Amino acid sequence: MTFEEAYENYYDLVYKSIYMRLLNREDTEDVVQETFIKAMKAWDRFDPSKAKVSTWLCAIAKNTMLNSIRGNKKHKNASFDELREAGFNPGQDDKELLSLTDSYAQEAYEILVHLKDSDRELLSLRYAEELSYKEIAANLGSNDKAIAKRVERLLGKCRELHRAIHSESKAN
Secondary structure, eight states, X not given: OOHHHHHHHXXXXXHHHHHHHHOOHHHHHHHHHHHHHHHHHHGGGOOXXXXXXXXXXXXXXXXXXXXXXXXXXXXXXOOXXXXXXXXXXXXXXXXXXXXXXXXXXXXXXXXXXXXXXXXHHHHIIIIISOOOHHHHHHHHTSOHHHHHHHHXXXXXXXXHHHHHHHHHHHHO
């Protein structure tokens, strides 16, 4: 596989993986662009016997995202959880939510924004990066049964959030 093929095949996967964590289009685009620049520079050192291309790219993306957050003063002092505790709630003034044109994307965003960073990370590993429970467990230092149960509970929480958001929007 060439780098160009990897870019074409995995751009969307890397983008979704990072967007589910950051929930901001501009920041996601910056991280994804930097990810592929780093990957292009390191392409000759990629060893397919050690990892799948998608896993390698997502690892670069995650590290790039973390470095970006550490170096970005607007993110440095407050995690998403802290912003939510301070009263941030997606709604009319949320430009990211308003920029989404697909109703399913809007609903997903409204749910994801209410989850803890660690929960969004887990969903990203499972559904954006499409890792198995066993791969996630190895990544997080857990076991696959515990990860499967955690995902099951998290999906239940997402369903509850979905119902709450819809009943709130019907009341308005």
